[in-house]
Amino acid sequence: MNEVLLQTRDLGVEFAVSGGAVHAVRGVDIDVRRGEVVGIVGESGSGKSATMLALLGLLAPNAKVHGSASFNGIEMIGAPHEQLRALRGGRIGMVFQDPMTSLNPVLTVGRQIAEAIEVHQPTLRPKRVMARVQELLEVVAIPNASERMRAYPHELSGGMRQRVMIAMAVANDPELIIADEPTTALDVTIQAQILTVLADLRSRTNSALVIITHDLGVVAGVADRVNVMYAGRVVERGPVEELFYRNQHPYTAGLLACLPRLDTRGRDLEPIGGAPPLLDHLPKGCAFVSRCKVAEPRCHDVDPQLRDVGTVSVACHVAPAATSAMKAMKAVDA
Amino acid sequence: MTDLTQAAAQPLLKVRDLVKSFPVRSSGFRGGRGLVHAVAGVSFDLHQGQTLSLVGESGCGKSTTARCVVRILDPTSGQVEFDGVDLGTLDAAALRSARSKFQMVFQDPQASLNPRMTVGEILAEPLKIHHIPGAEGRERIRELMSLVQLRSADLDRYPHQFSGGQRQRIGIVRALVLEPKLIALDEPVSALDVSIQAEIIRLLERLRDQLGLSYLFIAHDLSVVRHLSEHVAVMYLGKIVESGTNDEVYEQSAHPYTQALLAAAPIPDPLIERSRDRIVLAGDPPSPIDPPSGCHFRTRCWKAQDRCAEEAPVLADPGIGHLVACHFPEVSNVIVQQPVDFRRPT
Numbered sequence: 001m002n003e004v005l006l007q008t009r010d011l012g013v014e015f016a017v018s019g020g021a022v023h024a025v026r027g028v029d030i031d032v033r034r035g036e037v038v039g040i041v042g043e044s045g046s047g048k049s050a051t052m053l054a055l056l057g058l059l060a061p062n063a064k065v066h067g068s069a070s071f072n073g074i075e076m077i078g079a080p081h082e083q084l085r086a087l088r089g090g091r092i093g094m095v096f097q098d099p100m101t102s103l104n105p106v107l108t109v110g111r112q113i114a115e116a117i118e119v120h121q122p123t124l125r126p127k128r129v130m131a132r133v134q135e136l137l138e139v140v141a142i143p144n145a146s147e148r149m150r151a152y153p154h155e156l157s158g159g160m161r162q163r164v165m166i167a168m169a170v171a172n173d174p175e176l177i178i179a180d181e182p183t184t185a186l187d188v189t190i191q192a193q194i195l196t197v198l199a200d201l202r203s204r205t206n207s208a209l210v211i212i213t214h215d216l217g218v219v220a221g222v223a224d225r226v227n228v229m230y231a232g233r234v235v236e237r238g239p240v241e242e243l244f245y246r247n248q249h250p251y252t253a254g255l256l257a258c259l260p261r262l263d264t265r266g267r268d269l270e271p272i273g274g275a276p277p278l279l280d281h282l283p284k285g286c287a288f289v290s291r292c293k294v295a296e297p298r299c300h301d302v303d304p305q306l307r308d309v310g311t312v313s314v315a316c317h318v319a320p321a322a323t324s325a326m327k328a329m330k331a332v333d334a
Numbered sequence: 335m336t337d338l339t340q341a342a343a344q345p346l347l348k349v350r351d352l353v354k355s356f357p358v359r360s361s362g363f364r365g366g367r368g369l370v371h372a373v374a375g376v377s378f379d380l381h382q383g384q385t386l387s388l389v390g391e392s393g394c395g396k397s398t399t400a401r402c403v404v405r406i407l408d409p410t411s412g413q414v415e416f417d418g419v420d421l422g423t424l425d426a427a428a429l430r431s432a433r434s435k436f437q438m439v440f441q442d443p444q445a446s447l448n449p450r451m452t453v454g455e456i457l458a459e460p461l462k463i464h465h466i467p468g469a470e471g472r473e474r475i476r477e478l479m480s481l482v483q484l485r486s487a488d489l490d491r492y493p494h495q496f497s498g499g500q501r502q503r504i505g506i507v508r509a510l511v512l513e514p515k516l517i518a519l520d521e522p523v524s525a526l527d528v529s530i531q532a533e534i535i536r537l538l539e540r541l542r543d544q545l546g547l548s549y550l551f552i553a554h555d556l557s558v559v560r561h562l563s564e565h566v567a568v569m570y571l572g573k574i575v576e577s578g579t580n581d582e583v584y585e586q587s588a589h590p591y592t593q594a595l596l597a598a599a600p601i602p603d604p605l606i607e608r609s610r611d612r613i614v615l616a617g618d619p620p621s622p623i624d625p626p627s628g629c630h631f632r633t634r635c636w637k638a639q640d641r642c643a644e645e646a647p648v649l650a651d652p653g654i655g656h657l658v659a660c661h662f663p664e665v666s667n668v669i670v671q672q673p674v675d676f677r678r679p680t
């Protein structure tokens with residue numbers, strides 16, 4: 001197995017808000033190994049972005065971060081700003097959902113990619129920088145790269161802008177790429193293009209990729225291992241096939257049961273029901289308890305910790321019996 | 335009771351050659367004025383109790399089509415016939431009363447509900463406009479609220495006090511208070527998380543069955559459309575390129591664009607997803623201000639020939655049981671694994 005590149009331990013994020021604190025990330029342990037694709041899935045507000053922004057040092061000022069996140073053995077939590085700035089866009093590349101807000105509207109895209117290179121490789125000659133810019137645009141499959149370099153962000157389509165973001169993210173041959181909903185704003189045919197570009201890049205450079213998404217279909221296609229987040233916690237994680245076919249957490253099972261599918265029709269969708277808890281008023285026990293069909297009395301009192309069950313790790317008191325109990329209930333319903 | 339054979343023959347909604355263009359300042363260096371051909375000749379039928387979905391990429395004209403149908407927009411040309419009446423022939427008063435029979439639900443429940451009105455006020459507004467007596471209106475609202483599992487006490491609250499899923503249910507109740515026959519749903523679940531989305535889909539199915547509603551459904555999520563619709567029309571740059579029953583479009587698609595769209599939509603199942611053939615289209619959809627000659631899809635089509643630039647294909651049945659607008663249609667099931675040689679256009 002490849003060496004661990006990124007490791008978070010007991011990572012926590014709280015946002016100070018009037019009247020209390022939002023517990024956005026609560027004790028997250030995530031490992032990313034060299035060359036692998038790790039998916040982070042979960043519904044809106046589950047803490048996916050906050051987890052990654054925390055280690056990059058990019059959270060809003062009202063955030064308090066604790067725990068540890070080490071990249072290649074370097075501790076990132078509490079690291080000096082200079083050090084984090086050197087890592088970001090250098091050894092760690094980042095791609096966000098909305099390229100329009102991350103790109104500077106008054107600079108050409110070529111200039112912006114050039115700056116991304118120059119910041120990290122200040123001694124590179126201008127000619128070499130521009131050659132590299134053109135090469136990067138070709139790598140992300142932008143047609144007429146030499147001409148498109150001179151375009152401003154608003155002159156490009158959403159898919160083209162996202163390619164530019166990817167070009168910037170990989171400009172300095174990062175060992176890790178963090179992509180936060182990189183295709184969410186795009187049409188499926190453009191999504192397929194972007195995912196292909198990311199997959200090609202990854203296999204060419206053997207960098208690791210963390211992909212944050214709420215789309216389980218995307219994860220099924222690209223991830224080697226998957227973390228499912230709920231209310232600030234990783235509630236289940238494992239290799240992609242284990243997670244889809246042999247999951248143990250009622251929430252994971254529930255997510256898959258409520259998804260309509262392209263390849264089947266006439267199957268009844270089973271909504272999970274209810275809503276996630278408010279992160280400033282978390283229940284004492286399991287955060288999923290109000291929506292869980294197989295909850296037991298202890299679930300109200302004790303917050304379950306992540307533990308190994310078979311081929312996955314799961315934070316549920318009732319696992320491994322939970323998902324089989326759910327199946328039995330379905331059989332009775334039918 | 336209406337005669338069943340007649341009911342089957344007579345569609346609730348009949349759209350013919352619908353065209354909608356918007357004048358825009360073209361971005362060319364002459365700064366002249368151009369036209370966005372948002373909807374460029376669209377025809378379809380929708381029958382009572384059924385769901386027809388419009389799918390296609392951003393900007394292909396789905397919302398504009400729906401807005402012309404419910405008369406939020408006036409079409410540039412073409413006919414929209416509802417319940418046998420050509421809406422274009424109605425005067426303002428007649429159109430206003432006809433309007434109660436077709437309603438629209440929007441993507442963003444947050445933006446479409448007035449934040450300064452209580453839910454009760456929001457729901458009473460359409461009733462007031464259509465002069466429905468207060469007692470009857472209150473009774474309808476009460477029934478509908480319980481149908482979508484909201485409490486009467488919720489009527490006194492404001493939209494921001496609800497979750498996204500609850501707000502979308504309020505939007506649906508608002509569309510239902512006038513007892514319409516047709517609802518145009520424009521991306522009604524796109525802004526919602528999957529667990530909430532499933533609830534709204536189930537609700538829509540239940541309401542359709544209980545109230546005999548017909549839906550004109552718009553979504554970019556092809557899995558949701560598969561689940562919910564009897565008929566599907568695929569749009570590209572203002573035109574329908576393929577239409578048929580759900581199974582025809584999903585399992586026997588013949589238009590290259592439909593095939594590319596289906597092949598690109600992910601399936602949440604690693605073994606299936608990783609063994610599928612990918613059709614990765616090159617490029618972006620061209621501008622609707624200056625669409626390509628002939629077939630609008632030809633700039634991205636891997637099967638394009640000279641003829642495709644010269645002659646626009648018409649939507650017709652090439653002997654496969656459903657409608658396709660392509661000079662070289664070939665039936666293929668791209669959801670299920672099948673080896674095909676897809677080359678990119680040169």
Ligand SMILES: Nc1ncnc2c1ncn2[C@@H]1O[C@H](COP(=O)(O)OP(=O)(O)OP(=O)(O)O)[C@@H](O)[C@H]1O
Nearest residue numbers: 015022024043044045046047048049050051060279
């Ligand atoms: N600056 C902030 N102040 C207060 N709360 C915040 C702040 N930033 C984020 N949060 C809250 O923290 C929680 C986690 O947010 P996060 O952005 O990580 O969610 P996410 O899983 O990425 O969701 P999405 O899928 O919507 O992007 C949310 O409840 C969010 O409202």
Ligand SMILES: Nc1ncnc2c1ncn2[C@@H]1O[C@H](COP(=O)(O)OP(=O)(O)OP(=O)(O)O)[C@@H](O)[C@H]1O
Nearest residue numbers: 356358370372391392393394395396397398399622
């Ligand atoms: N009021 C308007 N003025 C000018 N152009 C418009 C107007 N409304 C829509 N358009 C253009 O018409 C075309 C079709 O737009 P429409 O909103 O119908 O697309 P859509 O298929 O609903 O896309 P999406 O999936 O992004 O909602 C687009 O090119 C759009 O920019």
Ligand code: SF4
Nearest residue numbers: 286289292299316317
């Ligand atoms: S710990 Fe209890 S409430 Fe939480 S998911 Fe497991 S069974 Fe459900």
Ligand code: SF4
Nearest residue numbers: 629632635642660661
């Ligand atoms: S008409 Fe030609 S360009 Fe258009 S879809 Fe068919 S083969 Fe492709």
Ligand SMILES: [Mg+2]
Nearest residue numbers: 048049050180
């Ligand atoms: Mg996020």
Ligand SMILES: [Mg+2]
Nearest residue numbers: 396397398520
């Ligand atoms: Mg639209």
